[in-house]
Amino acid sequence: MEEREISQAVIRRLPRYYRYLGELLEHGVERISSNDLSKRMKVTASQIRQDLNNFGGFGQQGYGYNVKYLYTEIGKILGLNENHNIIIIGAGNLGQALANYSAFESRGFILKGIFDVNPRLTGVTIRGIEIRMMEDLKDFVRENDIEIGVLTIPKTKAVEVANLLVDNGVKAIWNFAHTDLNLPDNIIVENVHLSESLMRLSYNITRYNEEHKND
Amino acid sequence: MEEREISQAVIRRLPRYYRYLGELLEHGVERISSNDLSKRMKVTASQIRQDLNNFGGFGQQGYGYNVKYLYTEIGKILGLNENHNIIIIGAGNLGQALANYSAFESRGFILKGIFDVNPRLTGVTIRGIEIRMMEDLKDFVRENDIEIGVLTIPKTKAVEVANLLVDNGVKAIWNFAHTDLNLPDNIIVENVHLSESLMRLSYNITRYNEEHKND
Numbered sequence: 001m002e003e004r005e006i007s008q009a010v011i012r013r014l015p016r017y018y019r020y021l022g023e024l025l026e027h028g029v030e031r032i033s034s035n036d037l038s039k040r041m042k043v044t045a046s047q048i049r050q051d052l053n054n055f056g057g058f059g060q061q062g063y064g065y066n067v068k069y070l071y072t073e074i075g076k077i078l079g080l081n082e083n084h085n086i087i088i089i090g091a092g093n094l095g096q097a098l099a100n101y102s103a104f105e106s107r108g109f110i111l112k113g114i115f116d117v118n119p120r121l122t123g124v125t126i127r128g129i130e131i132r133m134m135e136d137l138k139d140f141v142r143e144n145d146i147e148i149g150v151l152t153i154p155k156t157k158a159v160e161v162a163n164l165l166v167d168n169g170v171k172a173i174w175n176f177a178h179t180d181l182n183l184p185d186n187i188i189v190e191n192v193h194l195s196e197s198l199m200r201l202s203y204n205i206t207r208y209n210e211e212h213k214n215d
Numbered sequence: 216m217e218e219r220e221i222s223q224a225v226i227r228r229l230p231r232y233y234r235y236l237g238e239l240l241e242h243g244v245e246r247i248s249s250n251d252l253s254k255r256m257k258v259t260a261s262q263i264r265q266d267l268n269n270f271g272g273f274g275q276q277g278y279g280y281n282v283k284y285l286y287t288e289i290g291k292i293l294g295l296n297e298n299h300n301i302i303i304i305g306a307g308n309l310g311q312a313l314a315n316y317s318a319f320e321s322r323g324f325i326l327k328g329i330f331d332v333n334p335r336l337t338g339v340t341i342r343g344i345e346i347r348m349m350e351d352l353k354d355f356v357r358e359n360d361i362e363i364g365v366l367t368i369p370k371t372k373a374v375e376v377a378n379l380l381v382d383n384g385v386k387a388i389w390n391f392a393h394t395d396l397n398l399p400d401n402i403i404v405e406n407v408h409l410s411e412s413l414m415r416l417s418y419n420i421t422r423y424n425e426e427h428k429n430d
Contacts, residue, residue, distance in 0.1 A: 011415070012415070014414070015410070015414035015415060019410065023394070078414045079422075080417055082421060094312035096308045097312055100308060104413075107413070107414070108417070109413065147420065148416065172416055172419070174413065179234075186423075188416060190415055190419070192407070195230070197389070198322070199295065203226060203229070205386060205387050205403055206294025207294075208403060
């Protein structure tokens with residue numbers, strides 16, 4: 001694929017395009033106009049045309065977009081056609097929920113291992129993958145070419161474990177711990193701070209209630 | 216509390232301030248300067264001063280911010296001093312992870328019920344809260360003044376369940392299903408689309424690998 005300069009704003013929208021196009025594919029839709037896509041996604045049709053023109057267009061005037069082709073091309077831009085070895089640290093409910101997330105593999109995320117501190121989980125398997133103990137983490141990361149570490153552990157341990165992963169070659173962290181990791185700039189960190197999401201919800205409810213208290 | 220006009224950009228940063236101030240409190244820090252807060256949060260000190268001035272300042276030149284006071288005031292703005300009755304729909308791993316999230320209660324989110332379609336879960340309790348079957352959902356929502364519904368169910372059922380919740384008085388949805396809900400505009404929806412987060416991670420790794428392939 002050629003290198004292209006795509007703005008961060010477009011990049012942020014691509015996963016959403018990918019999700020919608022995937023839903024259309026599941027429903028057997030072969031072509032869609034930017035107008036129809038616009039109605040479904042609640043984005044203007046001109047925004048869609050502009051976004052997709054950024055990387056070649058894929059559409060023909062009056063004929064719409066080929067859903068399968070567009071889905072595949074956006075998948076390539078997102079890197080979903082490449083494989084990434086991934087491990088999950090923390091086999092609690094959240095770690096198990098992610099381990100059971102079947103779309104991982106279809107998007108190139110190959111779950112190689114799950115780690116926990118709880119000795120009672122030794123040898124337990126999730127989707128055929130054994131839960132290992134933390135003392136095996138360092139060697140496992142080195143020997144299995146692990147690119148992504150998923151942190152579903154309490155914040156008190158998150159920084160220490162993240163550093164251990166990075167020191168042993170991990171390039172990216174999907175961080176669910178409620179803290180920032182302060183890793184070197186060349187490490188990719190994608191934070192999912194659920195508590196902050198809940199606070200935004202709380203703020204919006206509070207504001208709504210204040211605005212409507214005299215209704 | 217007086218009504219204030221605060222920009223959405225500031226609002227987005229408030230949960231992060233709240234989290235940092237909470238960590239400082241846990242470590243017994245009573246006062247912090249905007250410079251020190253700036254170093255920890257990787258936001259400029261002038262940004263911090265500007266943000267906090269938006270709702271009254273709370274700081275004194277050369278004396279820093281009172282951590283406890285600032286934490287409490289931001290909490291009020293976020294509505295965390297008020298109680299909201301909440302239910303979780305979907306008692307799978309993700310639903311259970313959220314149900315076990317102990318910060319819920321301390322932030323005013325009172326977990327009233329957990330629902331699932333799996334009859335084997337009938338009567339099972341999580342943190343003392345019984346898992347109920349979906350046929351009881353409608354009456355439960357009406358009788359218990361439920362304000363927030365958390366959707367941790369597959370996307371195929373999410374829209375239907377969200378509509379049922381809204382029809383029976385729920386005002387806000389914390390949506391973990393991989394789909395948009397298309398609810399009326401007066402309903403507050405906070406989406407947590409984990410698959411999109413993972414795709415952003417994938418994109419960033421792919422771009423990084425391309426940039427460094429000749430290293």
